Amino acid sequence: MVEWKNLDTLKSYQELKDTARVNLAEVMSGENGAERVKTYSVPMAEGMAYNYAAKAVDDNVLAVLAKLAKEAQLTEKFAALYNGEVINTGEKRLVLHQLTRGQLGDAVVADGVDKRAFYVEQQKKVAEFANKVHAGEITNAAGEKFTTVVQIGIGGSDLGPRAMYLALENWAKKHDTFKMEAKFISNVDPDDAAAVLASIDVAHSLFVLVSKSGTTLETLTNESFVKDALAKAGLDASRHMVAVTSETSPLAKSDDYLTAFFMDDYIGGRYSSTSAVGGAVLSLAFGPEVFDRFLAGAAAEDVLAKNENLLENPAMLDALIGVYERNVLGMGCTAVLPYSQALSRFPAHLQQADMESNGKSVNRFGEPVDYVTGPVIFGEPGTNGQHSFYQLLHQGTDIVPLQFIGFKNNQCGVDVDIQGSTSQQKLCANVVAQMVAFACGKEDENRNKYFAGGRPSSIIVGDQLTPETLGALLSHFENKIMFQGFAWNLNSFDQEGVQLGKVLAKRVLAHDTDGALKAYSELLNI
């Protein structure tokens, strides 16, 4: 039996607070620093590694973190989750996204069905559909092939799939598996849908309407927007649309769609990239085999998260170093900095995944907690970020832990040698330089040019961003967030904090307002 306890009731947490602080600038200089870079590294799946040499930890801190992992029963809690316990207490739901890519434990039977079998069946349905579209067996009314896929969805029904699509677009083109261009409509701002519609040939476009609940205002509004455009073009919308939703949603079993693919309430929107939510658009864009490879990478990384040895479990280690930085060192943000243009939307995806999961002030029993929880997440690909907000990261008054991601090779295989180095080498040189600059800083008599150092970072390194490494990367962060939620004793799988705004927006639209709501409505001419 697992016991759900607040972080501040754990003995090891008190011990962690009393552990001597590490002087990062000092430990990262000279040969000691070189040794740390070689040894403070955990293998991840698909040949990647999580390197934490430039984190403000030493063997002492790590030993106490290992005690914390045990005392907080992180491994047991993960097992409870994948064996089908009701982990999402707020909504009384199981949490089964790992099951979309593998079976980590017991068979999970819910609502009378084996859930792994259900997710695999939906993946097969998606694969068959995508293959038929690519083969020209499913076409528009004129019998012509679809060339473009447009996903309509928001939040978890947009960010993950969009980030994954962008991550693999160039890889697929290089490997001749690029089947259809994908576009995404998410914002209820009419300019979003209008711009996408203006950029495509609607007659040859297939729209994937994605909404788990089937009730999201933005998504249903954009569906109508698109249907209107199809009607104006003289096209039958039902021949151009498929739905991805839960079986209990109003969109299931509607004649408005060519077909529907299902996920269910046990997969949170922000954890749905490996379900049909990501499966439909990614299989249509790149082929089902590429989606399978992405799932295989995620499955392999999930297996590593089961390891109870903290120093062999990259997601758990990353999570607990994050808890140490947040709760003991008092750092309130984390920057996600991929040195990979293909990961340009990955930080945006992690923003939802992390902040919607762990941005909570009450524990899983609804009681206020007396410690800080989820950090603010932001990020941009390097090197662009260097020319933007790194000033504050290097010399600002807040210390922001940094999560770098880097690959030895680029995806397109095109590069030039200019002034003795390739662009890829320049990219990698920059991430190396940044990590050492942040950790070690630089002395200078001129305070304006002085760098204090002591700014912690970690890096996930891989050979190349491929479907497998992308899947492993996604799983790493999902599991990191899960372990942090366990440590903070939160329910990471509901999102009540998004409700109030939705309710008030409905009142504004119904002109049921007073006070500030009314005044702001007038200000914006509603």
Ligand SMILES: O=P(O)(O)OC[C@H]1O[C@H](O)[C@H](O)[C@@H](O)[C@@H]1O
């Ligand atoms: O997929 P849907 O039901 O349309 O939900 C889309 C999104 O909207 C909600 O407000 C939540 O904040 C997100 O977690 C969710 O991913």
